[in-house]
Amino acid sequence: MTDLPHSAPAERNKQPILDVLRKVLPARGRALEIASGTGQHVVWFATGMPQWTWQPSDAQATQAQADSLATIGARVVQSGLGNVMPALLLDVMAPQWFDQGIEFDLIFCANMLHIAPWATCAALMQGSVHHLAPGGVLITYGPYLEDDVVTSEGNVAFDQSLRERNPAWGIRRREDVQQQAERAGLRLLQRHAMPANNLLLVWSRATV
Ligand SMILES: C[S@@+](CC[C@H](N)C(=O)[O-])C[C@H]1O[C@@H](n2cnc3c(N)ncnc32)[C@H](O)[C@@H]1O
Structure with a gap:
C-alpha cells in the first residue's frame, strides 16, 4: 500500500x-x-x-x-x-446527489468543510437530508472553532495556513455549521471530542 x-x-x-x-451506529447498515x-x-x-x-x-x-x-x-x-x-x-454542490429513494443509514464526511468553500456546508446538509434513511445519521469529523471553547494553538495556526492557501477555506465555527444543519432540517445529536483538537459530530433529522 x-x-x-x-x-x-x-x-x-x-x-x-x-x-x-462502533459505539454510535447499529450493527449493520x-x-x-x-x-x-x-x-x-x-x-x-x-x-x-x-x-x-x-x-x-x-x-x-x-x-x-x-x-x-x-x-x-x-x-x-x-x-x-x-x-x-x-x-x-x-x-456535494451537485443539485441532486442520487435518484430520489437512494438512502443511507450513515453519511460520513471527514475533513472537507475547512478545505472547501463555505457553501459546501449547506450543500452537505441539504444532500444528507435527502438521502438519509429513517433513523440514519450524518457524521462529520474535523477541526472546528467553538464559541465557548478556547481554540488550540495548533488549530489557530492551521486555520491561518488554510486561509493563506485559499481565502475560501478555513476552520468553520461549529455554531455556523449547526445553523446550516438546522436550516436543512437536521439537528446536532452528539458531540464527541476527539484527539488532536478535532470533533466528531452526529446529526440526525430534526423530525423523525
Ligand atoms: C483534506 S481531504 C480529506 C480526505 C479524507 N476525508 C480524510 O479525512 O483524510 C478533503 C477532501 O474533500 C474533497 N472535496 C472538496 N470539495 C468537495 C466537494 N465539493 N464535494 C465533495 N468532496 C469535496 C477533496 O476532494 C478531498 O478529497
Whole structure:
C-alpha cells in the first residue's frame, strides 16, 4: 500500500473515529462516505465494521481529486474487501446527489468543510437530508472553532495556513455549521471530542 497516496493524519485518526462509529451506529447498515480522499478511512471502517456496506465518493474539481477515485479503487482492491462499492464521483454542490429513494443509514464526511468553500456546508446538509434513511445519521469529523471553547494553538495556526492557501477555506465555527444543519432540517445529536483538537459530530433529522 506504500505506493498509493497516503495521509498521515488519516492513519492517526482512523482508529479513534472507528471506535466512536462502533459505539454510535447499529450493527449493520449502508454507509456513504463523502470526500473519501485517499480511501484510508473507508478501508479501515469497512474492515472494522464488516456488516456495513460502504460507498466511497469524492469530487473531481482538480486533477488531484480526479486521481482520488483511482486511489480509493486501488486501495479497496488491495484490501480484498467485499463490502466496499466502487468509488463514485460526487460533488456535494451537485443539485441532486442520487435518484430520489437512494438512502443511507450513515453519511460520513471527514475533513472537507475547512478545505472547501463555505457553501459546501449547506450543500452537505441539504444532500444528507435527502438521502438519509429513517433513523440514519450524518457524521462529520474535523477541526472546528467553538464559541465557548478556547481554540488550540495548533488549530489557530492551521486555520491561518488554510486561509493563506485559499481565502475560501478555513476552520468553520461549529455554531455556523449547526445553523446550516438546522436550516436543512437536521439537528446536532452528539458531540464527541476527539484527539488532536478535532470533533466528531452526529446529526440526525430534526423530525423523525
Ligand atoms: C483534506 S481531504 C480529506 C480526505 C479524507 N476525508 C480524510 O479525512 O483524510 C478533503 C477532501 O474533500 C474533497 N472535496 C472538496 N470539495 C468537495 C466537494 N465539493 N464535494 C465533495 N468532496 C469535496 C477533496 O476532494 C478531498 O478529497
